[in-house]
Structure formats: C-alpha cells, structure tokens
Amino acid sequence: MIKLLTSLVLVLYVASAHAYEERSFDNPAEEALFDTLVKELRCLVCQNQNIADSDADLAVDLRREIYSMIGSGKTKADILDFMVQRYGEFVLYKPRFNARTLVLWFGPGLLLMLGGFILYRSTLSNKEQTSPDAAALARARSLLDEE
Amino acid sequence: MKFLIPLIVFAAISVFLLIGLDKDPTVVPSPLIGKPAPEFTLPVLGREGAQFSTEEMKGKVWLLNIWATWCVACRVEHPLLVELAGQGVVDIVGLNYKDQDALAMQWLKELGDPYVLTAVDQTGRIGIDWGFYGAPETFVIDKSGIVRHKHIGPVAPADLQNTILPLVAELEAGSS
Numbered sequence: 554m555i556k557l558l559t560s561l562v563l564v565l566y567v568a569s570a571h572a573y574e575e576r577s578f579d580n581p582a583e584e585a586l587f588d589t590l591v592k593e594l595r596c597l598v599c600q601n602q603n604i605a606d607s608d609a610d611l612a613v614d615l616r617r618e619i620y621s622m623i624g625s626g627k628t629k630a631d632i633l634d635f636m637v638q639r640y641g642e643f644v645l646y647k648p649r650f651n652a653r654t655l656v657l658w659f660g661p662g663l664l665l666m667l668g669g670f671i672l673y674r675s676t677l678s679n680k681e682q683t684s685p686d687a688a689a690l691a692r693a694r695s696l697l698d699e700e
Numbered sequence: 701m702k703f704l705i706p707l708i709v710f711a712a713i714s715v716f717l718l719i720g721l722d723k724d725p726t727v728v729p730s731p732l733i734g735k736p737a738p739e740f741t742l743p744v745l746g747r748e749g750a751q752f753s754t755e756e757m758k759g760k761v762w763l764l765n766i767w768a769t770w771c772v773a774c775r776v777e778h779p780l781l782v783e784l785a786g787q788g789v790v791d792i793v794g795l796n797y798k799d800q801d802a803l804a805m806q807w808l809k810e811l812g813d814p815y816v817l818t819a820v821d822q823t824g825r826i827g828i829d830w831g832f833y834g835a836p837e838t839f840v841i842d843k844s845g846i847v848r849h850k851h852i853g854p855v856a857p858a859d860l861q862n863t864i865l866p867l868v869a870e871l872e873a874g875s876s
Contacts, residue, residue, distance in 0.1 A: 597728060597833035610798065611833055614824050639831040641731040 573605060573613075576620055583623050590619050590629065594636055595644045603646060730831055730850040737764070737841045738829035745796055745818035746805050752793070752819045757841065761871045762791040763864075764839040765815070766827060768799040769807045771835035777854035778811050784860065785814035790868045794818035797827050797835060840864060842871045 573591070578584040588605070594615070596607035604612045604619075615636075622632050636644045648654045685693075732738070737754060744750040765781060767774040785792055794815035796804045801820065808818070821827055830839070833852075840849040849867055851859055 600725065610824075614828060618825075618828060638731060639828060640833070641728055641831070643728045 573616055578623075586629055587620060587623055590623075590632055591616055593633075593646050594619075595646055597640055597644065726834065727852050728833070730847070732831055732839075732847045733850060735847060737839070737845050737847045738826070740819070740821075740826045740829065742795075742819040742821060742826060745794070745801060745808075745820050747817075752817055754845070757791070757793065758845055759843050760791060761843055761868055762793055762841050763868075764793050764795055764830075764841060766795045766797050766821075766830070766832050766835060766837045768797045768835055769803040770799065773854040774836045775811070777836055777856075778814070780855055780857060780860065781814035782812040789865070791816045795821055795826065795830075797821050797832065798824045838864070840867055840871070843874070 576584075576587070578587065591605035592603050594604045596602050596604050596609055596612040596615070598609035598611050599607050602612075604615050619632055622635065627635075633645065642649065648657055650658060739754045741751055741753040741755075744752045767778075781792060784790070792815050794817070796818050798821065804818065804820075808815075819826075824832075830837075836854060838851040838855055839847055842848050848871060849864065851864065855864065
C-alpha cells in the first residue's frame with residue numbers, strides 16, 4: 554500500500570512539473586502571466602507545439618526572452634506585440650480578433666446555425682410528408698377491420 | 701436539384717484541399733517584409749575588437765545570410781553563396797547564429813568565405829529580432845534599409861535566378 558501511494562505521489566509530482574526550466578518570479582501574477590504566454594505562443598521550429606512544450610533551442614531562447622520582459626514590467630499585450638512583430642500572427646495560438654480573422658472567429662458559429670436551420674427545415678418537411686390525411690387513415694382502418 | 705448539394709460541398713472542399721497541397725506549412729511569411737530591417741551592432745568574426753553595425757549598409761542593396769556550422773542545410777547552400785559572391789553583384793553579410801567562433805572560422809577557411817564580413821550573434825538575441833527560426837535564412841535589404849524579401853531554408857540556384865537576383869537588380873536600379 555505504502556509502495557503504491559509513494560509511486561502515485563511520484564507520478565503526480567512528475568505530471569505537475571513544468572517541462573521547462575524552473576524560474577523564480579517576484580509575484581504569483583508574473584508567474585501566471587509567464588505560464589499563459591508560453592502556452593499561447595507557437596514554437597516556429599516545431600510548429601505544432603507551444604513554447605512551453607517545445608525543446609527546440611529557439612523555444613528555450615524565447616522563454617528566456619519572455620521571462621526577462623516580464624521581469625522588466627512588460628504587459629501581456631507588449632509581449633504579444635513583440636512576438637507578432639518578429640514572427641507574424643502565426644505565433645499566436647489564439648488568433649487576434651480583426652477583419653482578417655472574422656471568418657475564423659464567426660465561421661464555426663455561422664456553420665452551426667446554418668446546420669441547425671437545415672435540420673429544422675428538413676424535419677419539418679418530413680413531418681408534412683409522413684402525416685397521412687384523414688381519407689387515407691379511414692381507408693387503412695377499413696382495410697384493417699376487414700381482416 | 702437536391703442531389704447536387706453534396707456534390708457542390710465536395711467540390712468546395714476539394715478546391716480548398718487542392719490549394720493547401722501547394723502550400724508549405726513550414727514557411728511562415730515574415731512580418732518584416734516592407735519594414736525597416738532590425739538594427740544591430742555586433743562583433744565581427746575573426747577581427748579582434750571590430751564591430752559591425754547595420755548602419756554601415758545604408759545606401760546599399762545587401763543580403764543578410766543567417767548561418768551556423770551546426771546547420772546542415774547551410775552547408776548545402778554555401779557553394780552557391782561563394783559563387784554569388786564571386787560575381788560581385790551584391791554584398792552578403794553573414795550572421796553567425798549561436799555558434800563557436802573557432803568552428804565558424806574553420807568553416808569559412810575550408811569552404812570559402814562569401815561574406816563581406818560575418819557578424820557574431822552568440823546568444824541568438826539578434827536572430828529573435830529578425831524572426832529567425834529555420835537556419836539558414838536569407839534576407840534582401842534595400843538601399844534605405846527596408847527588408848524586401850526573406851528566403852527560409854537553403855537558397856537553391858532557381859531561387860537565386862528567379863527571385864533574389866531579379867529583385868536585387870530592381871532595387872539597385874531604384875533611386876531610393
């Protein structure tokens with residue numbers, strides 16, 4: 554039992570550990586900002602990973618850069634601007650809201666509404682088709698009665 | 701009429717997928733194009749105490765080639781750069797990225813030195829300013845210090861002939 558607990562604790566400890574270097578922050582807010590930023594920024598070298606998960610040299614450098622910018626009192630917007638100016642909007646896992654990204658932001662919702670509308674229309678017309686008229690019902694009944 | 705709907709949807713998806721086939725997802729368009737080249741002042745490789753500043757290139761069309769000895773693709777494009785330098789049409793400035801000076805100097809001695817000079821970016825901090833992410837990268841900068849083109853990965857002869865050299869000629873001819 555003790556063994557099991559110990560291994561469980563160890564596993565959980567590892568799971569909660571950061572994949573990247575330990576750093577010390579002046580306050581929890583700065584640490585939280587760092588954690589959000591490294592998760593929201595894409596590593597350009599291995600493009601399906603964020604800066605937090607990536608082991609690439611560039612990701613290490615960018616974590617260091619972000620850390621030092623936070624240390625010098627830069628805001629989240631400042632740091633995101635810094636990254637976009639250098640690497641383009643592609644670095645943002647969460648795209649900005651502007652004219653170019655309108656389709657991205659509203660597309661899924663619009664498609665969902667369109668789908669819902671089509672579904673509504675088709676079930677409505679199905680209902681109309683399948684509901685038999687009174688005469689047909691009467692005929693069916695009389696046929697059944699004959700049996 | 702209704703049976704056409706799936707066909708139309710299929711055609712639309714096909715068109716998007718077809719467009720996607722031609723795109724290389726590893727090439728990210730640089731936001732630097734059309735913007736002033738990030739300035740830097742860095743030590744010059746092999747010249748004790750010498751410094752290079754991007755200021756010195758004002759009034760010239762030039763190429764910035766970011767390279768390193770640990771970069772295999774850089775070795776691939778190197779002969780082409782040496783050849784280009786031999787033609788004397790455009791100055792190539794090297795930026796040796798996160799490398800060791802001794803190795804870099806050895807490389808230039810063995811493979812030839814196409815650069816008017818090589819600036820040393822030991823920490824990679826200047827690379828970040830240039831949005832560098834995939835060695836090698838080559839930038840074309842115009843006379844007023846505006847970045848006009850970025851090539852990611854090794855420059856192939858076709859890239860040089862079709863894109864870089866015509867652009868250099870055009871920029872040279874321009875008065876700006």
